[in-house]
Structures are given as structure tokens and as C-alpha cells.
Amino acid sequence: MQLVLASGNKGKVKEFNHMCQEEIIPFSEVMEPFEIVEDGETFAENALIKARTIYEKLGEGYLVIADDSGISVPLLGGEPGIYSARYAGEGATDRDNLDKLIEALKTKGVPKTEAFYTAAIAVVGRYGEYVVHGWMFGDVIDERRGDKGFGYDPIFIPEGYDQTLGELDRVIKAEISHRGKALRLAKPIIQMLLNKEKR
Numbered sequence: 001m002q003l004v005l006a007s008g009n010k011g012k013v014k015e016f017n018h019m020c021q022e023e024i025i026p027f028s029e030v031m032e033p034f035e036i037v038e039d040g041e042t043f044a045e046n047a048l049i050k051a052r053t054i055y056e057k058l059g060e061g062y063l064v065i066a067d068d069s070g071i072s073v074p075l076l077g078g079e080p081g082i083y084s085a086r087y088a089g090e091g092a093t094d095r096d097n098l099d100k101l102i103e104a105l106k107t108k109g110v111p112k113t114e115a116f117y118t119a120a121i122a123v124v125g126r127y128g129e130y131v132v133h134g135w136m137f138g139d140v141i142d143e144r145r146g147d148k149g150f151g152y153d154p155i156f157i158p159e160g161y162d163q164t165l166g167e168l169d170r171v172i173k174a175e176i177s178h179r180g181k182a183l184r185l186a187k188p189i190i191q192m193l194l195n196k197e198k199r
Contacts, residue, residue, distance in 0.1 A: 001125075001197045003190070004058065006050040006066035008033055011150035015179060016065070018170070022190065024065065027054050043068040043082060044131045047122035055124045062125070063193055065186070069119035069179060071152045073140055076104055084152070094151050098144065102155060105142040115140040115156060119178040121186045127196055130189045134181030149173060 003024045005016055013026045027033070036053050040046040050066035058064065070084025080087035080101065088096035105113065117136040122129065138158040146154050146166025154166030158176055165173055174180045 001194060002030070002062050004030060004054060004062050004064050006036070006054040006064055009150075012067065012179075015174070016067075016183070018174060022194070027058075027064075030062075031057060038068065038082075040068075041082070043070065043118050043120035044122070044133070046082060047120040048124070048129060048131060051122040051124035052129070060126045063190065064124045065121065065190070066124075067119055067121045067179060067182065069117065071101075071115055071117050071140070071156065073101070073104075073113060073115045075108060075110065075113045079104070098152055098155065101140065101152060102142050102144070105140065110142070112139050112141045112157075114138075117152075117156070117178040119182040121179075121182045123186055123189050123193065125193055127193055130186070132182050132185035132189070134178040134183070134185065136176060136178040136181070 003022050004027050005013055005024045006027050007013065008026055008028045016024050036050050038046040038049055040049050046068035047066045051064045055062065055064040070081055072078045072081045086092055088100040115138060119134045120131055122131045136158055138156055140155050141157060144154040145164045148167065148170065149165045154164055156165050157163065158165065161168065
């Protein structure tokens, strides 16, 4: 059974392959890429929408994994939240989104404030649908630091650290990240489903 990630985001594909023992390929390698409308109201709903959409097109020989994740800043009423990937508008780049969040913090006059990342991972296959969550808490700052990672990593400082995710080593990030935590919960589910397939 082939594991497929319902994302074309190179950063995510790299992160999933790094953290997962099974080989995961982006869906664009097995079908023509297309836009999936994420109109759920939660990270879990959007992850399921993505995984279901790809699974329905690919069929039973595949196990589809999708994640929806983002950063929430309580001071900004939870923004950007589920709109993290398109915070600065449709087609916005990571840099556009990052700059908008920095600008929002500067408007509030705070150089640093609490924030948290959420990741929901959905696994969809012939044996059902599963969703797990992971969180990472910390602060966001109003300046970019470091060039590792992607998305909002250069302005997020995890709890217990004084460096941003853009500065921290990849191994540390995998250990503490919201996606890493969710993936550790998803791994036994993926393994169970692969084992069922082998019977």
C-alpha cells in the first residue's frame, strides 16, 4: 500500500519523510495536481477534507495522509488560525503571510506575545478515517530570526527556548513541533493500517 501525502508543500513533504519511517510521496507524483477547497471550520475538518478528496480519486491501494496546521495568536483574536497559509490573501507566499503577522504585532505595539501552533493529521484509507492533534506553545516576535524551516518559523520561539524555529536545529524542531507530536500519534495508526493490509 502506497502512502500519499495530500500536499504539494515541499517543506511538509520533507518534514513528513524525515519523521516517518515509511516512504511518503506527495499526491502530485501519482496524479495531476489540483486545488483542494479547504472550507472546514477547524484544522481537523480541513485535514479530513484534503485526505478524503485525494483518497476518493486514488482508491483502495492507497493510504492518504493530510495535515492542516497553523499558528494562532490570542492577542489577535486567534489569527491567523486556520487561515495561516492564506493570511495575506489567496496566493500569498510564506513571506507575505509572515510580513502581515509581523505588521499586526507592530500595530499592537508588542515586540513579543503568546502564540501556539496546532497540527491536525488525518489518515484516510479503506479501513476508515482517523484524526490526531499536536500543539506547540511559545511566543511570536515582531522580527525575523533565522532561515531554517518555513512558514512562520522565523518569528516563533518555542516554550523553554530562546531561539526561533528558524534558528533551531531540525532535530530539535522535529522533537518539539506540533507536527512532530501529531505524527508520533499518527504513526501507530498508520502502522496498524499497513499491517491490516498485509494480512
